[in-house]
Amino acid sequence: MKYDFDRLHDRRGTASYKWDQLTTLFGGEDVLPLWVADMDFVTAKPIVDAMTERAQAGIYGYTIRTDEWIEAIQGWYRRRHNWDIAKESIVASPSVVTSLSLAVDLFSEPGAGVILQAPVYYPFYDVIRSNGRQVLKNALKISEATGLYEMDFESLEEHMRSGAKLLLLCNPHNPGGRVWTREELTKLAALAAQYDVTVVSDEIHGDLVFAPNAYTPYATVGEEAAATSLSLLAPTKTFNLPGIGSSFIVTNDPAKRAKLNTQMKKLSIHMQNHFAHFATIAAYNEGDEWLDQLLPYIKGNVDYAIAALRERAPMLKVMPPEGTYLLWVDARELGLNAKGMSQFMNAEAKVAFNEGSSYGDEGVGYVRINCACPRSILEEALRRFVGAVERKVAVK
Ligand SMILES: Cc1ncc(COP(=O)(O)O)c(C=O)c1O
Missing domain, CATH: 3.90.1150.10 (Aspartate Aminotransferase, domain 1)
Known part of the structure; x- marks a missing residue:
């Protein structure tokens, strides 16, 4: 079917964060x-149809993550990004920012420095500070050749050498829209491995990339990155679903998964939103x-x-x-x-x-x-x- 993106929709009066304030x-x-x-x-349309069907059913009870949900995620990342995600590596989360905050809480020490690359999406600062950690800013540089942001690997290494153990990566980067290349991410992963730094990669914009640029999932750049990193993923930015909240973390590290699951239970955020569940399946199976x-x-x-x-x-x-x-x-x-x-x-x-x-x-x-x-x-x-x-x- 042909979608009409020129069509105007009046979002006023829908409790819209953007339009009603x-x-x-x-x-x-x-x-x-x-x-x-x-x-x-x-x-x-398949997402609207799936949610309409659930809305009309009238029963919105507690919801589990089914194999269909897992398989929809796996299928999408295999098909669109050539990334094989193991079933057991997926941990559901209410939102990407929730995952960022949990990662800071669980995988850094109180008072410790956490690296981010500025300028960056403001909740990166918030989750570091609100968890009682210090922002270690690794400012991005503007390349003279391209006019685009690039990572400052020298100062990044300085931060790592001085003891930082956690880095929040934004891949692709918001703001600026850099889609980090495999080479850049491989270089970053080499430093992370050398200094034993855990990389938490927010990849919520990964589907929104203009060819010939290509999104490289950080976890695919090498064995160490695959073994130790956390990838924070969601269909919400891609498919315009942020108001229903749907997200997941991929990590191959069983110890990190156990900690995440325990904390999610403690906060009672481990249950699935009914609509998010069905929207996610429809998005990843039929949203191409x-x-x-x-x-x-x-x-x-x-x-x-x-x-x-x-x-x-x-x-x-x-x-x-x-x-x-x-x-x-x-x-x-x-x-x-x-x-x-x-x-x-x-x-x-x-x-x-x-x-x-x-x-x-x-x-x-x-x-x-x-x-x-x-x-x-x-x-x-x-x-x-x-x-x-x-x-x-x-x-x-
Ligand atoms: C880089 C980045 N991460 C996370 C989010 C929000 O994710 P969520 O709504 O799942 O918390 C946004 C939204 O703009 C974003 O740009």
């Missing part, structure tokens, strides 16, 4: 929201067609946005993403601090993109634009933003 967060109902990472698209149509649409949006910004606001520098639907824009030429940038977006341009400093100090002066919306919304948002930039530059 416009006045509270951004000061007015006339602000156009392209911030938090969900999509303004209806998901794949939708995703194969979504990706070119998003790439088209991203290319459109890059071209529009380059043409009309050349002082802004866009980092072309290799994956994710999130566009990272260097707007430092506007000379705004974090507060000034929010004010400029919300009050002057009447748009809500993510303000860059929430990803770390490296993000001050940047904005992140969520391009997973109908093209007409993106066009309108860019028109507003570029118009405000032009007005500001004219006044300067």
